[in-house]
Amino acid sequence: MVLRKQGMSQAAIAERVGIGHSTVSTWLAAGTFPERKPREQACRLDPYLPYIFERWESGCHTIACLFRELVERGYKGSYASVYGPLVHLLPQGRKYGPTADVVSPAPLRARQATFLFLRRPEGLSAEEQETLLQLCQTHPEVDRTYDLVQQFAQMLRTRTGERLDAWLAEVSESQIPEFQSFAEAN
Secondary structure (H helix, E strand, C coil), X not given: CHHHXXXXXXXXXXXXXXXXXXXXXXXXXXXXXXXXXXCCCCCCXXXXXXXXXXXXXXXXXXXXXXXHHHHHCCCCCCHHHHHHHHHHHCCCCCCCCCCCCCCCCCCXXXXXXXXXXXXXXXXXXXXXXXXXXXHHCCCHHHHHHHHHHHHHHHHHHHCCHHHHHHHHHHHHHHCCHHHHHHHHHC
């Protein structure tokens, strides 16, 4: 309103303030900033809240676990769309409980795990090394897979193709179907 009283055009006001021309036009027509009621939107999580509270009461206090269960029940939202509201809603959540500085990590995606497997171990941050260690400890097959991937990557980096036959023999003995099909194709 002040800029308009100073003689500026709507386009100049819009450019100076950083808002759209139509917004400036609406405000000038109203004579003041038009107050609006905030939109009330239903949260995607709302239909799942009774289940979440029931699981929480039964002892499941891990948000990552609750998220996985919600996905199994048809929830289509992201981990962040579950984590944020649950921290505020659940008793003993991050803001209420004694573990205020402990944040439940997001589940590791396959693509993230793949990049951890392919990168040089010495190039990983401490957090990435910890994540990789936890991942490899989940199952012996995962640990074996990591070892085979690192061996193959090392052969590529050092251009030591003469070790390929020995690596293929290890793959055949590994009983990991994905590696075996890769070895059979080559």
